Amino acid sequence: MQRIVLARRPQGFPVAQDFRLEETGMPRPAAGEVLVQATYMSLDPYMRGRMDYVKSYTAPQELNHTMGAGGVGRVITSRDPKFSKDDLVFGMFGWASHGCLPGRQLRKLDPALPPSTALGVLGMPGFTAWAGLEVHGRMKPGETLVVAAATGPVGSMVGQLAKQAGLRVVGVAGGPEKCAMAVDTFGFDACIDHRAHNSVLDMMEALHRECPDGVDIYFENVGGHVLGGVLPVMNTHGRIIICGMIAWYSGESCETGDMALQKLWRIALVKRLTVQGLLQTDHVGRFGEFLTKVAPPVTSGEIAYLEDIAEGLENAPEAFFAMLKGGNKGKQIVRIA
Numbered sequence: 001m002q003r004i005v006l007a008r009r010p011q012g013f014p015v016a017q018d019f020r021l022e023e024t025g026m027p028r029p030a031a032g033e034v035l036v037q038a039t040y041m042s043l044d045p046y047m048r049g050r051m052d053y054v055k056s057y058t059a060p061q062e063l064n065h066t067m068g069a070g071g072v073g074r075v076i077t078s079r080d081p082k083f084s085k086d087d088l089v090f091g092m093f094g095w096a097s098h099g100c101l102p103g104r105q106l107r108k109l110d111p112a113l114p115p116s117t118a119l120g121v122l123g124m125p126g127f128t129a130w131a132g133l134e135v136h137g138r139m140k141p142g143e144t145l146v147v148a149a150a151t152g153p154v155g156s157m158v159g160q161l162a163k164q165a166g167l168r169v170v171g172v173a174g175g176p177e178k179c180a181m182a183v184d185t186f187g188f189d190a191c192i193d194h195r196a197h198n199s200v201l202d203m204m205e206a207l208h209r210e211c212p213d214g215v216d217i218y219f220e221n222v223g224g225h226v227l228g229g230v231l232p233v234m235n236t237h238g239r240i241i242i243c244g245m246i247a248w249y250s251g252e253s254c255e256t257g258d259m260a261l262q263k264l265w266r267i268a269l270v271k272r273l274t275v276q277g278l279l280q281t282d283h284v285g286r287f288g289e290f291l292t293k294v295a296p297p298v299t300s301g302e303i304a305y306l307e308d309i310a311e312g313l314e315n316a317p318e319a320f321f322a323m324l325k326g327g328n329k330g331k332q333i334v335r336i337a
């Protein structure tokens with residue numbers, strides 16, 4: 001089998017030399033384990049955070065170990081009676097051609113759905129969006145929601161669910177093509193190009209224009225100058241759901257002058273904001289409910305999704321770098337077999 005390991009910890013933005021492709025022996029499933037041939041694997045922004053040796057909500061990625069990742073695949077051999085050969089399953093197989101896991105760590109997939117959807121729209125990112133709004137959003141029709149990384153799997157789900165709930169939904173995305181996609185494919189009311197509005201002031205002015213009634217919910221995916229621009233536009237009693245801050249994942253510094261802690265703190269006080277950290281893992285008990293509610297509109301096309309599929313395990317690092325910089329159009333996936 002083939003796998004990609006983390007060869008060294010990235011200094012700043014990751015590079016190819018931080019990874020190593022290896023051939024290893026095929027694992028043999030022990031009693032209760034299942035051997036799976038991976039067909040697709042997921043590339044997610046959180047993987048960058050795990051490459052640093054810092055305390056976080058998950059343990060750091062170990063050096064010289066298979067890079068962690070969710071994947072889908074077909075069962076080759078099962079030593080768990082709940083799984084049979086050719087079953088389609090989801091599991092944390094990592095950046096690897098095969099995975100061997102205890103059956104209790106696998107989830108059988110509905111063969112009626114395209115398997116890749118288990119990594120995006122009907123997987124962890126879609127669930128993150130749903131859980132974040134369901135648990136912390138307190139959405140009311142007529143309110144305004146802003147979300148960046150608007151065409152990615154989290155942002156596009158946030159936007160569509162908020163639209164269904166009757167909110168005005170303004171996206172932020174990188175470049176005119178992605179902004180058009182947010183409006184035309186995902187039904188956002190408007191989308192602001194963060195590359196064209198590349199300072200806090202510019203972003204704030206654009207948000208004032210597109211959110212004439214202010215912002216009630218900011219679903220935070222990116223940090224950086226987008227966050228700086230949103231804060232002054234937040235309404236009293238607004239909610240900020242902190243889901244991610246990709247602009248800072250590789251150690252890039254924020255614009256300290258505009259993002260001074262005292263300014264941030266003052267805005268939170270004066271506007272009586274609720275600022276809530278979100279970790280999808282806290283809500284996994286509701287994953288079944290999410291699937292029951294969201295799979296039907298995905299199947300009917302009422303909820304749209306986009307996938308960007310790179311070919312071959314060996315191309316995973318390049319696809320990962322591109323995703324961190326916004327090169328992906330939709331959920332970034334790698335086809336392995």
Ligand code: NDP
Pocket residue numbers: 044045046124125128148149150151152153154155172173174175178194221222224226242243244245246247248278279280281323324325326327328330331332
């Ligand atoms: P995406 O597929 O949307 O990919 C990340 C996107 O971030 C890029 O495509 C790019 O989009 C955007 N981006 C990158 N750098 C910047 C920047 N400096 N400023 C603005 N935008 C930037 O990712 P996901 O939908 O999978 O994840 C979105 C966020 O949600 C991430 O922060 C992720 O870490 C977080 N997350 C958190 C979870 C939790 O439990 N808390 C679970 C899952 C995800 P563009 O080209 O439009 O700028």
